[in-house]
Amino acid sequence: MKHFKIKKIVKKIFKKFKLSDKHAEISSEYLIKAELVGAPSHGLARLKMYCERLKKKIINPKPKIKIKKISSSIAHIDGNDGIGFVAADIGIKLAIKNAKKTGISLVAIKNSGHYGLSSFYAEQAVNKNLIVFCFTNAPPAIAPYGSKKKLFGTNPICFGTPTGNKIPFILDTSVSVINRGKIRVAAKLGHKIPLGVALDKFGKPTTDAKRALKGVQLPIAGFRGSGLAWMVDIMSGVLTGANHGGKVKDPFDDFSGPQNVGHLFLVLKPNLFVGKNYIRRIRQNIRTIKKLPKIKGVQEILYPGQGINSRYKKNLKKGIVIQKNILEDIKKLNAVK
Amino acid sequence: MKHFKIKKIVKKIFKKFKLSDKHAEISSEYLIKAELVGAPSHGLARLKMYCERLKKKIINPKPKIKIKKISSSIAHIDGNDGIGFVAADIGIKLAIKNAKKTGISLVAIKNSGHYGLSSFYAEQAVNKNLIVFCFTNAPPAIAPYGSKKKLFGTNPICFGTPTGNKIPFILDTSVSVINRGKIRVAAKLGHKIPLGVALDKFGKPTTDAKRALKGVQLPIAGFRGSGLAWMVDIMSGVLTGANHGGKVKDPFDDFSGPQNVGHLFLVLKPNLFVGKNYIRRIRQNIRTIKKLPKIKGVQEILYPGQGINSRYKKNLKKGIVIQKNILEDIKKLNAVK
Numbered sequence: 001m002k003h004f005k006i007k008k009i010v011k012k013i014f015k016k017f018k019l020s021d022k023h024a025e026i027s028s029e030y031l032i033k034a035e036l037v038g039a040p041s042h043g044l045a046r047l048k049m050y051c052e053r054l055k056k057k058i059i060n061p062k063p064k065i066k067i068k069k070i071s072s073s074i075a076h077i078d079g080n081d082g083i084g085f086v087a088a089d090i091g092i093k094l095a096i097k098n099a100k101k102t103g104i105s106l107v108a109i110k111n112s113g114h115y116g117l118s119s120f121y122a123e124q125a126v127n128k129n130l131i132v133f134c135f136t137n138a139p140p141a142i143a144p145y146g147s148k149k150k151l152f153g154t155n156p157i158c159f160g161t162p163t164g165n166k167i168p169f170i171l172d173t174s175v176s177v178i179n180r181g182k183i184r185v186a187a188k189l190g191h192k193i194p195l196g197v198a199l200d201k202f203g204k205p206t207t208d209a210k211r212a213l214k215g216v217q218l219p220i221a222g223f224r225g226s227g228l229a230w231m232v233d234i235m236s237g238v239l240t241g242a243n244h245g246g247k248v249k250d251p252f253d254d255f256s257g258p259q260n261v262g263h264l265f266l267v268l269k270p271n272l273f274v275g276k277n278y279i280r281r282i283r284q285n286i287r288t289i290k291k292l293p294k295i296k297g298v299q300e301i302l303y304p305g306q307g308i309n310s311r312y313k314k315n316l317k318k319g320i321v322i323q324k325n326i327l328e329d330i331k332k333l334n335a336v337k
Numbered sequence: 338m339k340h341f342k343i344k345k346i347v348k349k350i351f352k353k354f355k356l357s358d359k360h361a362e363i364s365s366e367y368l369i370k371a372e373l374v375g376a377p378s379h380g381l382a383r384l385k386m387y388c389e390r391l392k393k394k395i396i397n398p399k400p401k402i403k404i405k406k407i408s409s410s411i412a413h414i415d416g417n418d419g420i421g422f423v424a425a426d427i428g429i430k431l432a433i434k435n436a437k438k439t440g441i442s443l444v445a446i447k448n449s450g451h452y453g454l455s456s457f458y459a460e461q462a463v464n465k466n467l468i469v470f471c472f473t474n475a476p477p478a479i480a481p482y483g484s485k486k487k488l489f490g491t492n493p494i495c496f497g498t499p500t501g502n503k504i505p506f507i508l509d510t511s512v513s514v515i516n517r518g519k520i521r522v523a524a525k526l527g528h529k530i531p532l533g534v535a536l537d538k539f540g541k542p543t544t545d546a547k548r549a550l551k552g553v554q555l556p557i558a559g560f561r562g563s564g565l566a567w568m569v570d571i572m573s574g575v576l577t578g579a580n581h582g583g584k585v586k587d588p589f590d591d592f593s594g595p596q597n598v599g600h601l602f603l604v605l606k607p608n609l610f611v612g613k614n615y616i617r618r619i620r621q622n623i624r625t626i627k628k629l630p631k632i633k634g635v636q637e638i639l640y641p642g643q644g645i646n647s648r649y650k651k652n653l654k655k656g657i658v659i660q661k662n663i664l665e666d667i668k669k670l671n672a673v674k
Contacts, residue, residue: 073410074440076610103411104443108610131576146638147629159568171564203632221557227508227641231496238618239468241611245625273413273445274578281575288582289567292484295540301483304564
């Protein structure tokens with residue numbers, strides 16, 4: 001289906017569940033974008049969940065989002081338990097504005113929810129010719145190093161910079177080795193998973209996908225990845241006033257209250273120290289790395305962001321493929337009066 | 338040997354090689370600290386190299402370090418090719434001062450050199466009750482994802498925060514799977530190295546340590562770690578005006594000119610958004626994670642910085658063990674007139 005058609009339907013559904021026209025526009029835009037970049041786990045598969053939470057008012061459909069100015073560079077946003085996309089959208093736009101004025105800006109957001117992909121916010125800053133870091137925490141998914149119980153979210157580290165060409169450099173990497181979806185697929189197909197990816201429920205390393213599903217996922221690179229996940233939890237949770245330390249609620253499973261996810265945006269001007277040369281320098285950097293001798297089977301050395309960009313362009317033309325069960329959900333939600 | 342005794346000797350040696358008393362003090366302090374925290378590869382093993390570079394004036398013994406104020410939050414330092422410790426020491430102290438005033442600060446340093454461990458600088462900020470990120474680039478050591486040639490340095494990501502107790506949370510993680518030293522040891526002992534750690538000179542994955550030494554090391558977690566290393570090169574090299582894209586010179590092998598390493602310090606106040614509650618929140622965060630059920634064989638879940646802290650305390654009492662060949666070097670350097 002063409003993305004603009006499905007977006008129209010999703011927007012209508014969000015409005016049925018009491019989002020304002022503007023908030024429904026923002027939320028449907030980000031949701032469809034996840035489909036377009038080939039991240040369906042962050043896309044339409046979440047629509048039903050958002051609507052259920054809106055209906056139960058644990059996502060506040062009419063949030064009074066408060067913006068507190070700390071300085072000309074720093075601001076604190078209280079998302080008032082509204083849908084994550086909206087508070088984050090306000091946050092990144094404010095961070096961009098402040099960074100343009102002062103060179104560097106920091107926006108912290110609390111009482112928010114799942115906001116889709118960090119790269120969507122990073123992209124906005126990069127398109128305004130800025131460097132950006134985005135941090136967000138998430139419900140428990142991976143075990144801290146040494147533990148057999150999940151606590152950290154997949155806690156992505158996201159970084160973006162202008163490149164001097166149309167495709168921005170956007171690294172958006174979770175700190176889990178492989179995502180749960182891939183383990184589910186392996187379990188279905190009876191495939192083994194690599195060692196070091198997950199523990200069984202007794203805390204033993206396993207290559208059995210089914211056992212892994214009952215256990216926990218592991219962070220990348222052991223102590224290193226665990227430390228990075230911890231860092232992201234501190235920056236987006238402890239610092240901002242949001243939930244942290246495993247307290248962010250799972251939006252699919254836990255309807256006992258709002259998620260209270262935290263986000264943190266740090267934005268800066270790339271020309272602070274080298275002036276206009278920044279673009280020449282980053283071009284040269286990327287060119288040098290792309291020219292390196294490649295290992296067998298590799299056609300091109302890609303920089304982060306290139307893959308997502310080409311999937312986006314392809315899907316813009318091709319349209320979005322919606323799974324049958326999700327299509328059913330959308331039809332049902334659209335039929336709600 | 339007791340650390341203060343050896344520090345005195347090292348300081349004297351640095352002065353023989355024309356460092357000012359103050360710069361010799363700073364440099365010997367950081368060098369000995371690397372030994373004390375159990376990172377000898379960043380310690381006395383580098384003294385001879387520093388002296389050779391000072392003698393050849395590719396480390397400028399009398400740098401005119403220039404500080405350019407960009408705003409009350411932002412500064413740019415030109416290290417004038419002096420020894421890395423000194424420019425970085427000035428940089429972190431300035432970043433601390435500015436963050437105390439404005440809530441957030443950014444200091445970029447170019448024309449610097451290897452500065453020891455990032456955690457030394459992070460620690461200074463944390464001890465002043467601040468949150469800190471340190472980035473630095475380094476000579477080529479690991480291959481970008483898809484390439485068979487090394488280009489990125491081990492490019493550490495370093496993050497620190499106060500914890501409300503005496504041991505700061507300091508994550509200081511390189512983005513290589515294991516360091517070259519460990520591969521060297523495996524080669525000597527005829528041990529295999531894990532798959533996914535290194536490529537041979539033909540770009541093929543290898544578990545043979547000797548072949549790995551002729552090839553390249555790999556980043557943690559494939560594309561993810563490669564992206565993180567790239568991010569650090571951009572933040573500490575492209576942004577600051579320092580060398581980048583594999584141009585940082587290897588201090589041991591390349592005497593054709595100064596290294597031109599870049600560093601970036603970002604410092605912020607932890608109480609910006611949650612006021613005095615920050616310490617209560619971070620304590621609670623750490624306590625929650627420490628209380629998680631542990632996997633078999635794990636005594637305690639450690640937070641980043643605890644390990645280095647206990648080694649430091651132990652070595653302060655026990656003294657530093659200096660390898661024979663390095664002791665010979667020190668004696669020779671001390672005999673220079």
